[in-house]
Amino acid sequence: MNVRDSVVVITGGGQGLGRAMAVHLAGKGARLALIDLNEERLQEAVSQCKEAGAPDARYYLCNVAREAEVESAFARIDEDFGAIDALVNNAGILRDGLFVKAKDGQIVKKMSLDQWQAVIDVNLTGVFLCGREAAVRMIEKDRKGCIINISSISRAGNMGQTNYSAAKAGVAAMTVTWAKELARYGIRSMAIAPGFIETEMTASMKPEALEMMCKMIPLHRMGKPEEIAHTVAYILENDYVSGRVIEVDGALRL
Numbered sequence: 001m002n003v004r005d006s007v008v009v010i011t012g013g014g015q016g017l018g019r020a021m022a023v024h025l026a027g028k029g030a031r032l033a034l035i036d037l038n039e040e041r042l043q044e045a046v047s048q049c050k051e052a053g054a055p056d057a058r059y060y061l062c063n064v065a066r067e068a069e070v071e072s073a074f075a076r077i078d079e080d081f082g083a084i085d086a087l088v089n090n091a092g093i094l095r096d097g098l099f100v101k102a103k104d105g106q107i108v109k110k111m112s113l114d115q116w117q118a119v120i121d122v123n124l125t126g127v128f129l130c131g132r133e134a135a136v137r138m139i140e141k142d143r144k145g146c147i148i149n150i151s152s153i154s155r156a157g158n159m160g161q162t163n164y165s166a167a168k169a170g171v172a173a174m175t176v177t178w179a180k181e182l183a184r185y186g187i188r189s190m191a192i193a194p195g196f197i198e199t200e201m202t203a204s205m206k207p208e209a210l211e212m213m214c215k216m217i218p219l220h221r222m223g224k225p226e227e228i229a230h231t232v233a234y235i236l237e238n239d240y241v242s243g244r245v246i247e248v249d250g251a252l253r254l
Contacts, residue, residue, distance in 0.1 A: 001146060001236050005089050007081040008236075009074075011064050011130055011240065012091030014041035014200045017150070019048070021088055026054035028233060033077045033084075034059045035091070035130075042096030056081070057084035064091045064126030074133035083141050084237055089127040089149040089171075095119050099162045116163045122165035128174065131189075136183055145185030148235055149175050150228075151193040153191035153249050168193075172245050179243030188242035190235045195249025197223040219250035 008025055012018035013034030019041075026049040034057070036042050042059035049057035058080060062073040069230050078084055095115040101108045104193075131147050131230050138145040154161050155168035172189060178189035179188075196202065196213055202222065214220055235241055247253075 001144075001239060002108060003233060003236055005031060006085040006236070007031045007033065007077075007083055008086040008088065009033045009035065009077060009084055009128070009130075009134060010088045010090055014038050014045050017191075017194070017197065018090045019045045021090065021229040022049050022054075022057070022199050023052045024226060024229035024233060025236075026050070026052035026057065026244045029055060031055055031081060032057040033081060035062045035064065035073060036114060037061060037063060046199040053202070054083055055151070056213065064130055067129055070126075070129040070133055074130070074137060076245070078137045078141075083143050084134055084137045084145065085143060086146045089131060089147065091126055091130075092123045092150065093119060094161075095163060096160045098160055104156050111162055118207050119163035119167055123164065125170050133175070135178070135185075135187060135222045138187055139185050146188045146190065146236055147175075147178060147182075148232055149189070149191040151175070151191045151245055153193050153195050153247060153252065155193060155245075156253070170186070175245065176243050183242065188235075188239070190241055191245040192228060192231050192235070193245050193247045193249065195223060195226050195247070195252045196224060197228060199225065217250045218254045221250065223248060223250060 008030045010022050013022050014036030019215045032054050033047050039111040045121050046059050060073045062069045069091050097111045100110045149171045151171045152168040154165045155172050175189050182183050
């Protein structure tokens, strides 16, 4: 896929990894549709994309876990841009906590259904809904395209992340399934599994916690958002990669 003038939809595009991806692709001349819930952040991201060289960049307020909102957003994007060439399913949340916590044989705390459901709704159902609507638009317009899902190395299981790990494992499995099902339409499906990446969330951590985290990583540093964005561009530009999960984690394996 030639990124220049391609229409790329990015969920969670107002901040963090999503914004880094958008700005990177803007520099390659992509036309960008950014989905998020924070309008102020979206406005900032759209401005940065235009400054970086995007011929067109717009934003759409949408809760990816709500079917009607997703259907409406993708219909508007298709109408505004005339087509959809690629989707990056990046939106996600954390609600970390131990599955069950006990002390002296007494249950102190357990992961709530709300903690579980919130993460599944956004990180798994949201990916399903957005992926489905993007595929529908590509097929209807007979447009070869690409869907990139953001998974995580936590998909292998990570302490304190029963909900997140389950969702990210599901994302990886859906990626392979879509690659097999959608290939007949010329649509590729890939996933990226980041390790520990420098974001606003990690920047707020205590220095000693960050130092301990980096010691676990063989490359002894966290990844940069731009390195994930570069991987997104690689997948879009290489038309023979599909049905795989690329780990970008500095050699860390959980």
